[in-house]
Amino acid sequence: MTGRQAAAPLLRRLGVPRRAPLRTRLAVITSAAVALVALGVCAAAYVVIRHELVRQLNLQLTQQANLIAQEKRDQPAGPLYGECVWLSAPACAQIVTPGTGDRAGKGEELVLPVTGATRAVAEGSRPAYYSGISLRGHRMRMLTTPLRGHRALQLAIRSDTADRGIEQAGRLLAAVGGAGVLLAAGLGYLASRTALAPVTRLTATAERITDTRDPAHRIELSAAERRRPDEITRLADSFNTMLGELEQSVAAQRRLVADASHELRTPLTALRTNAELLARADRLSDRARDRAAAALGRQLREVTGLVNDLIELARDEEPQPLVEPVRLDRLVAYGVEQARGHWPGTPFTAELAPCTVHGVPARLARLLSNLLDNAAKFSPPGSPVELRLTAAEDATVLTVRDHGPGIAAEDLPHVFDRFYRSRQARALPGSGLGLAMARQIARAHAAELTAERPEGGGACFRLRFPLS
Structure with missing residues (x-):
């Protein structure tokens, strides 16, 4: 499959007509490639930032959970901090058992929501896990980890700051991605225009030669293009060389025609004069008639030889x-x-x-x-x-x-x-x-x-x- 065949499906998906100019197709392909790279980098940056912020929250939860587990080894089920009821503290913790029900919001015994997964951790049938919850309008990150004695510790900290940071990073990266798409469009247009500049000049030169029938025109190449020639510059240089050869060939043909017409003019005039003399042969003496006939024959041989030589010169190469x-x-x-x-x-x-x-x-x-x-x-x-x-x-x-x-x-x-x-x-x-x-x-x-x-x-x- 050629490069053009491989790019055709992409161009169709981008809505570019099949007969679009080469500059348009090149600009679209270049812009799409740069835009995809820019969007991919932004998406990867967003994923990395979100992962890093969540990892920091998880690490903080793990460290606090280890401290609480050591300090509250014998604490019965229920909230560990009374302030958690009103969420005046940045963190909330509670201990649950396999028989603890989900009574969040019905009293002050439980603050954090208890689910089947939480009871499974208390029973020891499930390992610790992290989850995101919303408590009284606040977004929080919660760790549920097992304790000794078929108990589980639930520890939650507010994640508002991290969530706002993730949202701000997303908006910023989205703006950067949009700017990257616009920049990619501009770069694609500039790249296509710069790369195809010699081709444009080549096309203009060919059209000018077609209109004027003068092969003396050339494609102008800058000093920078001559110092760093690429494939298109070499194509333009080869086209100039071809035009030079064509100009020499046309000039040689014109010189041959001009010289041949000049050289044939004199013997043809002499032939016409002698032919006219022989047309009045009855008025000429025998000696004058013989002299005119001899001159006519000699001139015919000269013209025949000249024409044969011209035919030979018109051949550029020998038949193989x-x-x-x-x-x-x-x-x-x-x-x-x-x-x-x-x-x-x-x-x-x-x-x-x-x-x-x-x-x-x-x-x-x-x-x-x-x-x-x-x-x-x-x-x-x-x-x-x-x-x-x-x-x-x-x-x-x-x-x-x-x-x-x-x-x-x-x-x-x-x-x-x-x-x-x-x-x-x-x-x-x-x-x-x-x-x-x-x-x-x-x-x-x-x-x-x-x-x-x-x-x-x-x-x-x-x-x-x-x-x-």
């Missing part, structure tokens, strides 16, 4: 059913052979150690192809592109190095950004998506792709697969 063990050394060797065919003027050297990683072969081949094309594009004619694959104890590392102009310091933090092109690359063909796609593929395979500026010039890209 396609992941399999891949001999990376063989895949790299195959990629190098393909690159030699695409870039015949660039020599490729490879030093490959046998190693296996888990991934999607086609995607890893695309990653390698992008790195090799980027290295060959910036390498001067005849300058080698060097590949090295090593298998260490903690990772498998592939490095691709060229001997071109290298990466400028201001460009190094942006080489993997989408559509980013350095000043050296603006005169070269490409859309600026190759390295961005390579890093995305690497991250989808739990690998890390970094760019470095090695000594001696050129650029070095390092792909690291952790063994875990």
Whole structure:
């Protein structure tokens, strides 16, 4: 049974609707718990005070009864103090026998009431006992104890003071209990409001995001909440982290759409221009018509490649059913052979150690192809592109190095950004998506792709697969 299921019967008994807000339910449960504790403490205090006062009366009766029993060992049945008739003394005593009748109030022989229990004590068939009586409008505490010779001693003392003390204590504790209930209600409301403050802010933030569709909002947490985080504070902090990730994702999508629209605008304009030229092919010379057709085909291939790259970048992760063990050394060797065919003027050297990683072969081949094309594009004619694959104890590392102009310091933090092109690359063909796609593929395979500026010039890209 969950905590909510266990609290449901209590809430129903307290008259709280099932669909009441969480703050109301928490306040009611907290208030009820504190109120029960306060009332329980007051009730226990009342019982203790009453027990202690009665015990003091009983102790006083016992001590006086022992003294009287020693002094009046041979006293016949009847009252021991004449003053008891008029209750001018604080205590009254009388001796009864098994044959003594109940004649209280009919004469002066007996003052205290005699019952069957009293005669049973005189007979010796019942032990001593305490009782409360009312005599002529006065409340008294009486002890009936056996004496020698089949007699019983009845000793009563007035209990007005003790009874008034018990009543006053009861009234005071009742007032304290009522104040405790009110205090419990206030504390329950305060506790629910304080405990659910981050939840209230979380709800307000979520509603504000829903209304504005802006994930830049955050839940404000005080310094005290950050110093002493509880479960709700950690929930609010996790919600802020989620909002940060959502904001980055939305911003990345917006940048991708903006950059894609910007990059597609130029080739689409060129396509439309060449298409319009070919529509008037009868007015063009054969050479102009062939040149326009060739340009149209080239631009169609560029747009197709750009669209395919955008589709690849839109994928956040690799399909798990396609992941399999891949001999990376063989895949790299195959990629190098393909690159030699695409870039015949660039020599490729490879030093490959046998190693296996888990991934999607086609995607890893695309990653390698992008790195090799980027290295060959910036390498001067005849300058080698060097590949090295090593298998260490903690990772498998592939490095691709060229001997071109290298990466400028201001460009190094942006080489993997989408559509980013350095000043050296603006005169070269490409859309600026190759390295961005390579890093995305690497991250989808739990690998890390970094760019470095090695000594001696050129650029070095390092792909690291952790063994875990």
